[in-house]
């Protein structure tokens with residue numbers, strides 16, 4: 001069976017006349033794809049394209065769709081709010097309920113604030129850190145992505161290992177033409193998962209450093225988990241040197257535990273940014289943290305901040321994922337997939353690393369163990385992955401179009417897993433037998 005996607009191709013060729021690259025986000029079409037498939041509708045773990053092809057989805061809309069597509073309870077909550085009005089630029093009672101709930105759920109949250117995207121949340125956290133500490137520099141890590149804004153998009157995706165220079169020398173690059181030449185002036189970039197380098201840098205520059213920002217699990221590359229003790233040591237070092245610790249939980253938030261990575265690893269940062277899964281697919285983001293920091297004089301504006309539609313969606317999402325057993329079930333489904341892939345790897349003698357963490361799982365070809373930092377990403381066999389991706393897409397399994405990181409939702413079932421593994425089995429046979 002091979003999918004026919006003529007209508008998607010036609011729509012994309014038309015879109016090229018209207019939008020640069022034919023898409024609204026550079027990530028909606030992967031570089032290697034001639035055109036993306038156009039979504040028509042989604043239900044649960046599946047979506048259908050404009051040519052009527054059905055796909056089991058593991059892209060999770062880049063993370064937000066933790067309840068799957070068009071979840072009835074979430075729909076009802078949003079419909080109810082539509083009847084009352086979608087936006088007033090005034091506070092609503094529901095916002096107090098949401099704020100109270102976030103403070104109950106997120107370990108570091110004594111107060112919260114709202115934005116619409118993860119990029120904005122991180123911009124606010126940079127401002128809070130500078131306002132609170134009176135210092136300017138921020139440490140971030142190679143390969144961590146914190147959003148597309150000038151000061152955030154530094155050293156996210158270096159092109160080659162060689163271009164990165166030696167590990168022990170702070171190094172940085174801009175991501176895009178058009179970024180200010182000064183975008184990286186106040187950013188110090190370090191390799192991740194290396195406490196010695198972090199310690200040396202902090203001891204040398206502590207009087208200038210306002211904050212360290214990190215993805216607590218490095219999900220914006222081929223995924224990498226923190227080495228045992230790394231986050232704890234980072235916490236201690238920052239606290240001892242009057243530097244704030246910011247966890248960017250835009251991916252991990254609500255996905256690997258209700259309280260995010262800080263609950264999962266038992267390490268409490270000073271500030272957190274969250275977005276994506278927060279409202280099951282609606283555009284709302286936030287920051288949370290210590291009261292004295294949130295109260296340090298920063299008052300971010302934003303026309304759509306905490307608009308009632310997204311607040312209703314967030315409240316409903318949190319209500320649903322707070323139910324007992326949610327995260328065990330997500331973990332069970334993810335484990336079934338990764339066990340199945342690892343069995344196939346053994347059967348066909350394929351070198352790969354397949355792992356999971358609650359609702360996120362990973363498949364990287366060409367390596368057979370966990371990576372340590374972004375530099376290890378260059379060991380991954382991306383060509384084999386892209387070939388695998390295309391063959392799966394053509395058989396109704398939608399993986400991530402660019403890298404081996406996948407999401408499952410509360411809508412994924414054992415039947416989906418069986419179907420997915422059956423497709424994987426065919427593709428392994430075709431590629432590796």
Ligand SMILES: Cc1ncc(COP(=O)(O)O)c(C=O)c1O
Pocket residue numbers: 062116117118119120122145146147148215220248249250251275276
């Ligand atoms: C860890 C992380 N931080 C920040 C962002 C930016 O979020 P947004 O795309 O909502 O601006 C992303 C987006 O993928 C992300 O993965």
